[in-house]
Amino acid sequence: MTTVASSVSEGSEETDSPYALSHLDALESEAVHIFREVAGEFERPVILFSGGKDSIVMLHLALKAFAPAAIPFSLLHVDTGHNFPEVLDYRDRAVEKHGLRLHVASVQEYIDAGKLRERPDGTRNPLQTVPLTEKIQLEKFDAVFGGGRRDEEKARAKERVFSLRDEFSQWDPRRQRPELWQLYNGKHAPGEHVRVFPLSNWTELDVWQYIARENIELPQIYYAHERPVFKRSGMWLTAGEWGGPKDDETVETRQVRYRTVGDMSCTGAVDSDATTIDKVIAEIAVSRLTERGATRADDKMSEAAMEDRKREGYF
Incomplete structure (x- = not known):
């Protein structure tokens, strides 16, 4: 269980008027x-x-x-x-x-x-x-x-x-x-x-900044942790009864986190050292791939x- 500290990107809550909503x-x-x-x-x-x-x-x-x-x-x-x-x-x-x-x-x-x-x-x-x-x-x-x-x-x-x-x-x-x-x-x-x-x-x-501001608890899977994973189609997947890994896929322990969660068979983890919400926000702020584009194999089946x-x- 993880309790996250309140944090938002610098300036994200600033407004020009005292009556304006952030x-x-x-x-x-x-x-x-x-x-x-x-x-x-x-x-x-x-x-x-x-x-x-x-x-x-x-x-x-x-x-x-x-x-x-x-x-x-x-x-x-x-x-x-x-x-x-x-x-x-x-x-x-x-x-x-x-x-x-x-x-x-x-x-x-x-x-x-x-x-x-x-x-x-x-x-x-x-x-x-x-x-x-x-x-x-x-x-x-x-x-x-x-x-x-x-x-x-x-x-x-x-x-x-x-x-x-x-x-x-x-x-x-x-x-x-x-x-x-x-x-x-x-x-x-x-x-x-x-x-x-x-x-x-x-x-x-926005979602992560709101989670930080509201101090919302999330499953630990969203923060960097060590996990046995194997690579398939460029993604780190978790081994399980769903059918992975195959004989030619090697399981290794890496420090990863999940940007989105779904079916284990098509949801990939990303290499990360973001163990806190501040680090997660900083990581997302510079990412050029959406969470589904980076970690969901089911969205890549066709255009x-x-x-x-x-x-x-x-x-």
Whole structure:
């Protein structure tokens, strides 16, 4: 468990007017407004929560939006069966701490039932779509919060804050609605739902500066630590039951950290000595690669891999 010290990049909180909001305050205010709008417009919203940093920040913002009352949403996690143990442990502790209800859509259960087939490469991220969309339909969720940000990947940069999905949970970029003056249109037909992205306008650096300012606890996996890893397709992967390493892949112990977390089979670590949040912020500030571009193999399957999955119902 890691407690981080409050820290932001020099000058990031400076304003020209004593009445102006700082950059982080403006982002926080926008996100809180979005949570409250959804609470007012929809009947059964749910927050996608994996125990990753973006979903942790999203939960923190939701708690702020409705304090001192409890948040009026449950949580939903799509469990691939290849998740990092540190992240699942954090997820369960957060649910218990805040007295929340957690829905789990299990990829492994779908494989065991013959509804999904294991991929030859062992990667399960592309298999999440069916359990996710069927869980949304089964529970009749009409708004689903996701932690996607526009700076992560070009397909996510196309998304609006409110992203309409049809009765098959599919995304059509042509059906996106204008969002002038932070006015969000949640109208949808029976069977349709809306994906909601409160962190759309945040960057990876914004997220980390906010984590520092709010003293938000994260899984230790986000900070530099020694871990047995092996290299595949230019990324350091963690060995596991998902199918790695192969006979020609050598495991070695390195000091690494994770910029993003997901399925162990496609989420790579980066070499790092950033053991504190100040060092993480400094490291990100000079990075020229987005976190997904640097560490997510599933986004490299094709030029439009993410957009294809989003059209099918993925986040």
